[in-house]
Amino acid sequence: MDLKKIFRNDKAVSPVIGVVLMVAITVILAAAIGSSVFGQGTAKSAPQANIDIKAVNLEDNGTIKFEHLGGDPIHFETDNSTTKVMVSVNGGNSVDLNATTLGTFDVGDVTQMVLNSNTTASVTSGDSLNVKIIDVQTKQLICDRTIRF
Numbered sequence: 001m002d003l004k005k006i007f008r009n010d011k012a013v014s015p016v017i018g019v020v021l022m023v024a025i026t027v028i029l030a031a032a033i034g035s036s037v038f039g040q041g042t043a044k045s046a047p048q049a050n051i052d053i054k055a056v057n058l059e060d061n062g063t064i065k066f067e068h069l070g071g072d073p074i075h076f077e078t079d080n081s082t083t084k085v086m087v088s089v090n091g092g093n094s095v096d097l098n099a100t101t102l103g104t105f106d107v108g109d110v111t112q113m114v115l116n117s118n119t120t121a122s123v124t125s126g127d128s129l130n131v132k133i134i135d136v137q138t139k140q141l142i143c144d145r146t147i148r149f
Contacts, residue, residue, distance in 0.1 A: 044137065046142055047072035047083075047142060048071045049068060050071050051143040051145075052066075053131050053147055055129070055147045055149045062114070064129070066105070066112070068108060068109045076100055076103060076104070083136060085097040085132070085133050086132045087115070087129055088129070088130045089128075089129055131144075
């Protein structure tokens, strides 16, 4: 047996090196993708709540009633203003309501807001009012209702 022929026979070296390189590239890509996906942390979500909004009366430019039917509490406080209420009349420009008087709105709470004291938007009989409750931190909708006076 000729030892020179054994050491010169390198026909199988190229496929072995190719497989090793492919495995190394796969492991490196999996590590990079895994570290970027798992390193992001948890995404914060908006409070989930079921809120009923109704038109109560048209006197004093309209009164709307909010009722918290279930879900997470919603915080309207001034120092922790994480939630805002936006209204638009007949699809017009949205106006921010001053909802800080609501405080923390828990399950079972019912409150009324007079539009005249909170906004420049005025409603008349037959108008539709779109009310959106938005979580400021996550910029997600908590509630979106359209009511008719």
